[in-house]
Amino acid sequence: MLEILQTIWLALTSPNEGLTSIIFNKFGIPFIFIELTVNMLLFTAVLDIKFTKKQFMQYLLLSFITSCIPNILLDKPYSSYINMIVCPILIHYIFNVSLLKSIIAEMVPSIVTVALELLCSKFYLLVFDTSYELAFPTPIFRLSITFMIYLVMFLLYLLIKKFKYTLLFSETLNKNSRVVIFLNSIVGIVTIGTQFYLVTYYNNTLPLGIIILSILTLSAYFFISIFSLLKTAKLDVTSQNLEQEKYYNTTLKLLFDDIRTFRHDFGNIVQAIGGYIDTNDIDGLKQYYKQLKIDCEDIKSLEMLNPTAIDNPAVYSLLTAKYHKATSSGIEMKIHISLKLTTLNMKIYEFTRVLGILLDNAIEACENCDDKIINLEIRRDEKSPRQLLLIQNTYFDKTVNLDRIREKGYTSKKDDGKPHGLGLWEVNRILKRAKNLNLYTTKDSIFFTQQLEIYDK
Numbered sequence: 269m270l271e272i273l274q275t276i277w278l279a280l281t282s283p284n285e286g287l288t289s290i291i292f293n294k295f296g297i298p299f300i301f302i303e304l305t306v307n308m309l310l311f312t313a314v315l316d317i318k319f320t321k322k323q324f325m326q327y328l329l330l331s332f333i334t335s336c337i338p339n340i341l342l343d344k345p346y347s348s349y350i351n352m353i354v355c356p357i358l359i360h361y362i363f364n365v366s367l368l369k370s371i372i373a374e375m376v377p378s379i380v381t382v383a384l385e386l387l388c389s390k391f392y393l394l395v396f397d398t399s400y401e402l403a404f405p406t407p408i409f410r411l412s413i414t415f416m417i418y419l420v421m422f423l424l425y426l427l428i429k430k431f432k433y434t435l436l437f438s439e440t441l442n443k444n445s446r447v448v449i450f451l452n453s454i455v456g457i458v459t460i461g462t463q464f465y466l467v468t469y470y471n472n473t474l475p476l477g478i479i480i481l482s483i484l485t486l487s488a489y490f491f492i493s494i495f496s497l498l499k500t501a502k503l504d505v506t507s508q509n510l511e512q513e514k515y516y517n518t519t520l521k522l523l524f525d526d527i528r529t530f531r532h533d534f535g536n537i538v539q540a541i542g543g544y545i546d547t548n549d550i551d552g553l554k555q556y557y558k559q560l561k562i563d564c565e566d567i568k569s570l571e572m573l574n575p576t577a578i579d580n581p582a583v584y585s586l587l588t589a590k591y592h593k594a595t596s597s598g599i600e601m602k603i604h605i606s607l608k609l610t611t612l613n614m615k616i617y618e619f620t621r622v623l624g625i626l627l628d629n630a631i632e633a634c635e636n637c638d639d640k641i642i643n644l645e646i647r648r649d650e651k652s653p654r655q656l657l658l659i660q661n662t663y664f665d666k667t668v669n670l671d672r673i674r675e676k677g678y679t680s681k682k683d684d685g686k687p688h689g690l691g692l693w694e695v696n697r698i699l700k701r702a703k704n705l706n707l708y709t710t711k712d713s714i715f716f717t718q719q720l721e722i723y724d725k
Contacts, residue, residue: 285405297332299414304331306418309425310380311373316434317363327362334358349458352378364615371454377421384417386482452493459489580609582620587644590627599631599640606647607655614655614705614722618698623657625691626718630661633716637662641715649721657720663711670709 279287308327312319319327338350356370365373392413393403403409428434537560544553578584587603594601612619627644634640643660673692699705704723711717 280408280411281406283402283405284407288405288407288410291407291411300332300335301328302418304328304335306421306425307377307381310421310428311359311376312363313425313428314376314434315365315369315373317365317369317373319363323362327358330358330362331355380421380424381417384420385413388413388416452496577605578609580612580616582616583609583623586620586624586627590624590631594627594631594634594642597631597635597640599634599642601642601644604643604645604647609646612655612722613725614702618702619657622695622698622720625695626657626659626720629691630659630716630718633663633665634661636664643715653724655722657722659718660715662714663716666711666713668711668716670711673709 305328308319308324311317334354335351338347338354341347342350352374356367356374359365359370359373360367363370363373389403389409392409393399396403540556541553544550544556578587591601591603609616627642630642634642639662641660641662643658645658646656647658648655675693695707699707704725706721706723708719708721709717710719
């Protein structure tokens with residue numbers, strides 16, 4: 269028994285490319301799954317990404333398949349570059365996060381892995397006073413370095429979960445910020461891939477000082493990038509909040525003016541009601557009540573335009589902007605929201621795009637009508653598992669073809685040299701990308717109605 273153990277230990281501690289290849293290639297599947305697991309735990313903890321068991325299994329399986337194929341077909345470092353391109357795409361679709369967040373999720377464990385492999389391997393070579401050529405084909409060297417990296421990454425995951433060291437940033441960044449961060453992340457991926465190449469092929473010839481410098485510059489790049497990202501996100505959120513406050517102040521001013529006018533006329537309103545009652549003019553009282561109710565509903569719509577009722581800054585800014593645009597055109601816009609937008613089963617970016625397009629169409633359709641009315645409602649359907657966005661508006665062109673309105677370039681507007689017929693076509697593209705969305709369009713003699721149905725996932 270002792271001889272067997274000595275033989276095994278000798279095989280593990282001696283340079284043996286054949287045994288190393290068998291352990292890490294033919295029987296390397298457990299190592300791949302362990303690496304994918306610790307990588308996923310680390311980036312989900314750092315970026316505060318919630319996941320289910322189903323998403324966990326999907327990520328492991330698809331990542332395993334997509335990582336094996338390039339390694340079989342291509343040599344390093346090209347296979348590493350392919351893996352780094354595919355990985356963010358998988359994260360984006362499996363965990364349902366933005367592409368920007370997916371790229372950062374790829375960068376975090378990659379940078380940690382490169383740094384740990386550089387340090388651990390160099391430490392091993394110094395302690396055992398050996399060269400990289402002798403150590404690399406030694407099974408015990410590869411096994412110890414691999415498990416040390418996995419252990420440290422798992423400990424980092426536990427520390428992050430315990431102390432909640434998460435990177436939180438807004439996913440509603442403007443286009444310019446997204447482009448800058450995206451390009452910065454692409455440079456980061458190329459840098460990380462290059463470091464992997466250096467670790468694999470030049471670790472034996474690089475002095476310790478160069479390795480430490482490489483780690484420091486790579487870490488500095490990563491932290492400066494993250495710092496810039498957070499600063500950019502903070503500035504963008506501040507800008508959005510200022511814009512939101514501007515609309516909110518305008519809404520409060522309008523609401524205050526309406527309430528002050530209503531209060532000033534309150535005595536006259538009571539006297540008018542008393543006059544109808546004294547003369548027993550019930551029909552006149554009913555007509556007067558209808559007119560009074562319209563004014564009250566206008567105030568109610570203004571009351572709805574506040575950040576408490578509309579609990580999403582992007583939707584709030586959009587709705588207030590469209591409300592003021594509609595009212596400035598003499599359109600009566602009524603808003604009723606009974607759904608918490610934080611529970612919306614749709615990406616908020618896509619929801620605001622659809623909402624903006626539908627409201628723009630509704631405002632344009634109302635402008636030429638005698639009765640200019642838009643009714644907007646966001647609520648949950650009590651009869652089926654879905655959320656509803658209802659936009660109802662009066663319209664002038666009764667001949668509009670419901671079967672063609674989503675076609676690219678189709679429009680009922682006159683040719684004024686401006687591009688038309690793209691709004692609903694773009695909405696239709698968003699609907700096709702999602703599995704739980706449907707847009708139901710109807711019309712009658714008075715109202716044109718768009719009903720966006722958002723089904724529970």
